[in-house]
Amino acid sequence: MISETILNKPRTETIANWLRGIAAPLLPPLKGDNAPLLAHPSEYGALSDRIEAFSRPLLAVAPWLSDRAIAKLPKASSYAAAARATLLRGTDPADPDYFGPMQDKYQPICEQSAIAWCLHNARNVLWEPLSQGEKDQVAAWLADVEGHEVSDTNWHLFPAVTLAFLRKEGYPVDETEMNDHIRRVYEDFIGECGWYKDGDEPAYDTYNGNQMQPYMQMLDELGALSDEWSEEARRRVVDWANSLLYFFDEEGVAPFWGRSVVYRANYLDGVAMAFRRGLPVAKAGDWRRAVEGVCRYFDLDAIQGADGYLLSGFLGKKEDVLDWYSCRASAYWLGRNCHFIQIPEDSAFWTEEPSEWKPGLVHLDPLPMALNRNPRHVVLWNLGITHHAYADSKYHNLFFSGRFGQIYDSGAAALSFLNGREWKRFNSWNPVNMGAHSATVMGHAGEIELQIRFERTTDGDNLVEITHMGGAPVNLRLGGFAVSGNIKPIDNGLEGVEGQSILKPISGFQSMETQGNDGTHLWAPEFSYPVSDVMLTAGKSASAIIAGYPGDWAEVLKLHGGE
Numbered sequence: 028m029i030s031e032t033i034l035n036k037p038r039t040e041t042i043a044n045w046l047r048g049i050a051a052p053l054l055p056p057l058k059g060d061n062a063p064l065l066a067h068p069s070e071y072g073a074l075s076d077r078i079e080a081f082s083r084p085l086l087a088v089a090p091w092l093s094d095r096a097i098a099k100l101p102k103a104s105s106y107a108a109a110a111r112a113t114l115l116r117g118t119d120p121a122d123p124d125y126f127g128p129m130q131d132k133y134q135p136i137c138e139q140s141a142i143a144w145c146l147h148n149a150r151n152v153l154w155e156p157l158s159q160g161e162k163d164q165v166a167a168w169l170a171d172v173e174g175h176e177v178s179d180t181n182w183h184l185f186p187a188v189t190l191a192f193l194r195k196e197g198y199p200v201d202e203t204e205m206n207d208h209i210r211r212v213y214e215d216f217i218g219e220c221g222w223y224k225d226g227d228e229p230a231y232d233t234y235n236g237n238q239m240q241p242y243m244q245m246l247d248e249l250g251a252l253s254d255e256w257s258e259e260a261r262r263r264v265v266d267w268a269n270s271l272l273y274f275f276d277e278e279g280v281a282p283f284w285g286r287s288v289v290y291r292a293n294y295l296d297g298v299a300m301a302f303r304r305g306l307p308v309a310k311a312g313d314w315r316r317a318v319e320g321v322c323r324y325f326d327l328d329a330i331q332g333a334d335g336y337l338l339s340g341f342l343g344k345k346e347d348v349l350d351w352y353s354c355r356a357s358a359y360w361l362g363r364n365c366h367f368i369q370i371p372e373d374s375a376f377w378t379e380e381p382s383e384w385k386p387g388l389v390h391l392d393p394l395p396m397a398l399n400r401n402p403r404h405v406v407l408w409n410l411g412i413t414h415h416a417y418a419d420s421k422y423h424n425l426f427f428s429g430r431f432g433q434i435y436d437s438g439a440a441a442l443s444f445l446n447g448r449e450w451k452r453f454n455s456w457n458p459v460n461m462g463a464h465s466a467t468v469m470g471h472a473g474e475i476e477l478q479i480r481f482e483r484t485t486d487g488d489n490l491v492e493i494t495h496m497g498g499a500p501v502n503l504r505l506g507g508f509a510v511s512g513n514i515k516p517i518d519n520g521l522e523g524v525e526g527q528s529i530l531k532p533i534s535g536f537q538s539m540e541t542q543g544n545d546g547t548h549l550w551a552p553e554f555s556y557p558v559s560d561v562m563l564t565a566g567k568s569a570s571a572i573i574a575g576y577p578g579d580w581a582e583v584l585k586l587h588g589g590e
Contacts (some may be wrong), residue, residue, distance in 0.1 A: 038319035045322035052335035057109040064356035080356035082138035087362020089145035107152035118168035131176040140185040143192040183208040184242035191251035221266030236294025277384035279320010280429035282407040299366035312379035441506035444472035492570035495563040535569025
């Protein structure tokens with residue numbers, strides 16, 4: 028058990044208490060009493076949501092139940108007994124609570140892999156106590172994944188992990204099918220700096236941390252990778268983690284892109300798995316500082332409801348960012364961060380002191396992104412990140428920030444163009460060049476070619492200049508962001524600051540104005556996404572500065588819908 032000396036260090040204590048706070052309320056869902064987690068139903072239906080409302084809480088609890096846990100969860104044996112009982116009901120075709128058979132491209136294929144991993148990760152209390160007949164029953168349900176089609180994305184890793192667990196436990200599996208799934212990701216999706224694409228396009232996003240890297244490490248631990256691939260997979264996760272550290276400011280806040288921030292905060296899982304396995308990730312103390320910052324800023328009082336369960340919205344209740352396949356239980360993908368509690372007590376993650384945090388511009392060349400690092404604020408410049416599944420939303424903003432302007436259609440300096448009467452997202456761009464303080468990309472607004480120049484100003488702000496390279500005039504819309512807040516002290520020396528509007532038109536764009544309920548003004552005057560428009564003709568440019576500060580974080584959480 029982790030020593031009191033280590034546990035009582037402020038950052039360590041924050042991490043342990045936060046992870047315990049996520050896992051502690053989850054005994055009822057493990058028993059099958061999961062009605063609150065079935066809110067905001069997905070389009071897969073009630074049965075799929077019910078499986079998810081068991082499997083994802085199990086992900087949060089299993090690390091605490093394992094014999095590798097370095098801290099305690101009170102009454103852990105009750106959690107383990109409840110999980111075993113529910114699992115046996117769910118895998119018995121004669122039981123009313125049966126989880127049902129698998130289908131092609133079916134959400135429970137994902138949930139199966141979560142259950143399989145937990146059976147391995149906490150095998151001392153979830154797998155080994157089962158009789159041989161009970162193990163065979165569970166294995167038969169898991170094996171039903173064979174032969175079913177999955178999306179040609181990160182989803183290949185779900186059936187691969189399930190089959191790897193069965194193989195490790197001595198059950199017959201189609202090893203060709205398992206290896207084909209692994210090969211598709213390992214060989215075809217790898218990019219640079221250890222980062223994987225989510226498919227064939229340059230879809231680099233947080234799935235690296237919450238899917239690609241941790242699942243590759245799961246497969247490695249389950250013995251599904253050859254010696255050569257095992258060594259390379261470990262090298263990749265270290266390279267990825269070393270580059271990801273640049274995303275965090277000195278207080279542990281990093282840009283998010285994609286869906287719910289609560290859901291996405293588990294991109295730390297790849298880091299947790301690397302340290303858990305003793306891989307040589309650099310700057311372990313800096314990583315502990317970053318993880319502690321995440322725990323502090325996503326305060327459980329803001330991201331949990333009155334029932335103690337995680338809220339699935341953007342930050343709290345605001346659920347309009349959720350995808351069609353998400354229910355409230357989906358938020359417990361975050362629970363995989365509990366892998367941190369399995370990092371050995373003598374790891375440098377717990378003992379090494381952080382180094383000095385340094386601002387500046389970091390190009391992740393040849394990845395299509397750069398990071399403008401300022402104190403209390405890191406902004407990701409999108410130099411060509413795309414996503415095959417979300418071409419009109421979420422992934423195509425010019426900037427992403429951990430403090431403002433996250434992912435909505437008009438926020439985070441999203442660029443749109445008028446096509447007839449419809450505003451369409453500008454999302455077809457490619458890097459042209461990168462300099463010491465700037466970067467340029469090219470793309471198209473319909474038939475019109477545009478050049479976008481990013482620059483870090485002497486004040487550290489983000490200058491964006493859009494130039495019309497030739498053709499007919501085009502009407503462009505640049506999303507902006509306004510935030511206000513009051514100065515308020517925060518525990519452990521952090522301090523909120525008064526916020527300010529962050530979109531500052533320099534030339535061409537009209538003055539920022541707040542619009543109605545058309546998606547460009549999302550909450551209230553205190554916290555909104557106004558926009559600026561410009562009509563550009565050939566050879567003309569328009570520019571703006573994206574600057575500003577976040578305001579008081581508690582107010583940000585509240586305005587995003589937290590309780």
